Amino acid sequence: MAGVSLKCGDCGALLKSVQEAQEHGELTSHFNFSESTEAVLNLVCTDCGKPCRSKTESDLHTKRTGHTEFVDKTSEAAKPINLEAPKTVAESEEAVDASSSSQSEEMVVPEVDKKLLEELELMGFPTARATRALHYSGNTSLEAAVNWVVEHENDPDIDQMPMVPLNSKVEAPKSSLTPEEMKLKAQELRERARKKKEEEEKRMEREKEKERIRVGKELLEAKRIEEENERKRLLALRKAEKEEEKRAREKIRQKLEEDKAERRRRLGLPPEDPAAVKPSSPVVEEKKISLPVRPATKAEQMRECLRSLKQNHKGDDAKVKRAFQTLLTYIGNVAKNPDEEKFRKIRLTNQTFQDRVGALKGGIEFLELCGFEKVEDDEFLFLSRNKVDMAVLNSAGSELNSAINNPFFGVL
Template sequence: MAIPEVDMKLLEELQAMGFPLNRATRALHFCGNSSLVDAINWVIDHETDADIDEMPLIPVNIEVQAPGPFFMTEQLKLKAHELRNRAQGRTGIGEKQSEREKERIKRSKELLEAKRIAEENERKRFIALKEAEKAEEKRAREKIRQKLQQDKLERRSKLELPPDDLASVYPAISMIQKQKDPLPKAVQLPKKFTTKAELMSECLRSLRRKNKISDSTRFAKRP
């Protein structure tokens, strides 16, 4: 494929009138290089073609014969001026459309970014809310556990039972009391204690008293 040969004089005149090179070449090619008027009329008839500004291509060379001298009339000048204004108007409209499209794309991007930020904030808020709920549930379970433990201690105290961690002390005391004489009432363990520390302390004091009493009895029996 090659660019067709056109009348260079007519081409220069069309370009001087403001027509682009591709459009002028296309007009001269399709009007057969007949005349400047025919080229201008072809442009007027085909100004809405999508490919009007594309350079024409042909498979073979076309012989061109230069026409005789041509003098531009006032009417042709007016037509050329009108076409030039139309071309400039389409260029201005195209630029405005391009600006509007750019603005539309910009707004779309801003909306998408705002939506993404809102979704991210909502996700963070949801996670924080769930963590707060878990922490509150944990505190509630701990309060319930402490309340159950306190109720258990109070029930054991009302039943005159030692706490769980001191319950093993009583079997040992019971074994000692079975093997030796019962403790006097004055040194027996009290039946109710308010705290674990008091109970442990009383148990140790009772054991020491028991040992002192046993030692005194043993020395008294010696001859």
């Protein structure tokens, strides 16, 4: 299908003709156009007949006038685009003049001051760059040429030899400086260029430092928020543990009362008079004490891991207790014999380990909190000698003893 529009590669605008593309380029400095089969949108307002070339333009028209009905006449207005730009009479004459002049004129390298050129070459500039700098800076002074190089050092043609028509050759002005003055001037220019480069480097370093400070602040803020969330989670966890212990004590007390009443019934004794029963001391609401919140310790993480293990397997107390005792044996062996590798390496596929610890959710996580790591494609749990921390092992042993001996640990 023939192209029906020109599409701007910079902003995506669709244009009906080459003339519109030229006007778009003059307004936006966009000159990357390609032929497109997508037609320019033509939405005609049914109320006032105004054509709109885009959805944005129709939305603005609706906002200004309140007209909401449009008819899409894009297909009717679409025509193959003519890629030849219209030429004016003046342009045609200029083209003829340019053609005739290009045939008659010969392009040559412009003449520049030889001494200035030598000085620039001594300063390390290539001949083509030095010639271009002298020519476009007016061929007046060494300083002007160096300044031109500094301003145009990123030009793609900076190292191409300039060419001018033969009849436009201008004789270069002669320098009025002595050789000594020229050397001093060149040294001054080199020093000035060096200082300018150092100032630019310092400016870039300051910008980088500001960026580093900004990123550092963002990281600190993110860490603070994370610690705050962790403190809130631990507070909620401690509160839940206290509530759990309170409910467990109440449940045990009720069980004792029921057993006592059952024994009296079996012995043929009358039920205990509720009025004679010594009223239980009222539950004193614990006074809330505001304590500084701290991040979770290793011991608290271990306690939470053991509590989760018991909660996940609350239907089998014997299996949970056996898992706790097995973990205590592993930790005790390492604490007593830290140099023996056989106590610091556990095969995950071992059936005994799987039955006692590995198959229970939370068992392997507890060993990892103690310093064990999975190695050899997750075949072993291994605690390297340099990572054996007796304080961590002692904390693990204390938490396991508490979990085994405390009847209220993870009851609810």
